Amino acid sequence: MSRNRLIVISADAMEDVDEAYAATLPYFGRLLKSPARAQIESVYPTLTYPNHTAQITGCRPATSGIFNNVLMQPGxxxxxxxxxxxxxxxxxxLDAAAADGRSIAAVDWPATAGAPFEVVIPEIGNEDRTGGEDATMASVCSPRGYQLxxxxxxxxGPRPKRNHGAFAAAVAADVLREDRPDVLMLHLVELDSARHKFGPRGAHVAEALRTIDSRLQVVLEALEDAGTTDQTNIVIVSDHGQLDVVQHTNLNVLLAQRGLLEVDENHRLVRWDAYLHSSGLSGQLFCAEDISAQKRRQLEDLLDEIVADPAYRIRKVWTAAEARESFGLDGPFDYVVESDPGVIVGGALDRRVIVRRGDPDFGGTLGNHGHHPGAGDQPVFFATGPDFVSGADAGRHSMIDEAATFAAVLGVDLPSCEGTAMSELLATGESAGRVTGSPKVSAVDLAPLAS
Incomplete structure (x- = not known):
C-alpha cells in the first residue's frame, strides 16, 4: 500500500491538443517531460459537475446523481x-482516503460544499439566496477552509469580473506548506473561461495556458518548500473539451408555441407540461408529473418532428431508459436531446426558436460543452510521481477510471466505483514508492530555470 501523497489538479477544459504548447511552458513542462498518460472520454453530458464527480467517485451520473451542472428549477x-x-x-x-486516516484538502473542487474534511473551500455561487457571501462561505467551508x-x-476580485485562479493557487500553496495534506484536489478554471468567451481555438488559449502555468508555479514551489516533493504524486486532469457554438435551438420557445408550456407577457413561466433543462450542447427534457396521455403523445410527435427537420439540428432524442443504457446518464427527466456538434439546446423562454451564429440576436458563449463525449478534442490525464510509470500510455479510458486509479495509488477501496484502475500506468512494489520491473516517474524537477 502506497503512503505517498496525491495532488490532483483539474485544468478545466484542457484538451489533448493543448499538450504541445503546454509542454513548452516552465511548470507544465516539468510535469509533461515523460508522464504516465491517458486520453480520457468524459461522461455524458460533458459538463463540469458530472465529470468532476465522476473523477472522485468513479461513477456515471445515473449512479452519482449529478446529472447536470445546475438543478432543475423551471423558469x-x-x-x-x-x-x-x-x-x-x-x-x-475522498471518503475512502479519509476513512483510511488520510488528511484531505479540496480547493474550488465542484460539488464539495459542506464536505466533512480538514480543508474544504468549495466552488459555490448564488450566495444571495443563502445569506450572503460571508455567511455562505462560513457554512460551506471547513473551519480551516474558512480561515484560508x-x-x-x-x-x-470584485463582481462581476471575478477570477478564482489566483485565489485557488494561493490557498493550495498555504495548504501544502502549513497543512501538508495526504490528498489535495484543486480546480482551475481560466482555460474553460477563455474558451467559453472567445471560442475553442485562438491566441487566448495559449494565454490561458500561460496563466495556469503560473498557478502551477505557485503550487509546485509550495510543495518544494514543504519538503514533500519526492513523496507526492501529481496528476493533471481535465473534464471536457469545447466546441464552437454555431446555433441555439431554444426548445422551450417551441414548446410554448405548441401549447406544452405557457409564459406571460414578460416571458415568465406560468405552467408547463414539458420543460427543456439545458445542459449546454445537449438538453434534458422533463415532463410534468400530471401530464396527460394526450399531451405526452403531442410531445412525442413534436420530438419526431424536430429530429426530422434539419433546421433544428437535433440529432437524436433518447428516452431516459435509453440514455441510461447507452451512457450511464439518468435523472428525473424523461428524455435526453442530443444536438449536432456545436448546437446549444437552449432553455430560454424569450428568444427565437432557432438563432444561428452571425444572426444579430446571437448571444452568449462562442465555445461550449455538454456534447456527446465522442465529439471534439478530448480531456487529458498526465501523472508523475513515485507511484506512476514514466512514459506509460494507457490509451483511451473513461473518466470513471480516474477514481479507480486514484484508489489504487492510495491503496484504498472504493466499492461503488464503476471504473477500472489504469494499471498499466501504475508502478508496483512491496512498499510505498518501490518499483518492481518498471521505472517510476522521477520527482518533479524544481531546480531553478535557466535564464
Missing part, C-alpha cells in the same frame, strides 16, 4: 448548481 434565470457534497449519492475517493478563504478572498 429561474440562474438556477442553483449541484454545489453540495451531500448531493452525491455514492462514496468518493478570509486570508485570500481579496485575490478573487
Amino acid at each position: 429561474i434565470d440562474h438556477p442553483d448548481w449541484f454545489w453540495y457534497y451531500d448531493m452525491i449519492r455514492v462514496s468518493s475517493i 478563504w478570509l486570508r485570500h478572498r481579496d485575490l478573487i
Whole structure:
C-alpha cells in the first residue's frame, strides 16, 4: 500500500491538443517531460459537475446523481448548481482516503460544499439566496477552509469580473506548506473561461495556458518548500473539451408555441407540461408529473418532428431508459436531446426558436460543452510521481477510471466505483514508492530555470 501523497489538479477544459504548447511552458513542462498518460472520454453530458464527480467517485451520473451542472428549477434565470457534497449519492475517493486516516484538502473542487474534511473551500455561487457571501462561505467551508478563504478572498476580485485562479493557487500553496495534506484536489478554471468567451481555438488559449502555468508555479514551489516533493504524486486532469457554438435551438420557445408550456407577457413561466433543462450542447427534457396521455403523445410527435427537420439540428432524442443504457446518464427527466456538434439546446423562454451564429440576436458563449463525449478534442490525464510509470500510455479510458486509479495509488477501496484502475500506468512494489520491473516517474524537477 502506497503512503505517498496525491495532488490532483483539474485544468478545466484542457484538451489533448493543448499538450504541445503546454509542454513548452516552465511548470507544465516539468510535469509533461515523460508522464504516465491517458486520453480520457468524459461522461455524458460533458459538463463540469458530472465529470468532476465522476473523477472522485468513479461513477456515471445515473449512479452519482449529478446529472447536470445546475438543478432543475423551471423558469429561474440562474438556477442553483449541484454545489453540495451531500448531493452525491455514492462514496468518493475522498471518503475512502479519509476513512483510511488520510488528511484531505479540496480547493474550488465542484460539488464539495459542506464536505466533512480538514480543508474544504468549495466552488459555490448564488450566495444571495443563502445569506450572503460571508455567511455562505462560513457554512460551506471547513473551519480551516474558512480561515484560508478570509486570508485570500481579496485575490478573487470584485463582481462581476471575478477570477478564482489566483485565489485557488494561493490557498493550495498555504495548504501544502502549513497543512501538508495526504490528498489535495484543486480546480482551475481560466482555460474553460477563455474558451467559453472567445471560442475553442485562438491566441487566448495559449494565454490561458500561460496563466495556469503560473498557478502551477505557485503550487509546485509550495510543495518544494514543504519538503514533500519526492513523496507526492501529481496528476493533471481535465473534464471536457469545447466546441464552437454555431446555433441555439431554444426548445422551450417551441414548446410554448405548441401549447406544452405557457409564459406571460414578460416571458415568465406560468405552467408547463414539458420543460427543456439545458445542459449546454445537449438538453434534458422533463415532463410534468400530471401530464396527460394526450399531451405526452403531442410531445412525442413534436420530438419526431424536430429530429426530422434539419433546421433544428437535433440529432437524436433518447428516452431516459435509453440514455441510461447507452451512457450511464439518468435523472428525473424523461428524455435526453442530443444536438449536432456545436448546437446549444437552449432553455430560454424569450428568444427565437432557432438563432444561428452571425444572426444579430446571437448571444452568449462562442465555445461550449455538454456534447456527446465522442465529439471534439478530448480531456487529458498526465501523472508523475513515485507511484506512476514514466512514459506509460494507457490509451483511451473513461473518466470513471480516474477514481479507480486514484484508489489504487492510495491503496484504498472504493466499492461503488464503476471504473477500472489504469494499471498499466501504475508502478508496483512491496512498499510505498518501490518499483518492481518498471521505472517510476522521477520527482518533479524544481531546480531553478535557466535564464
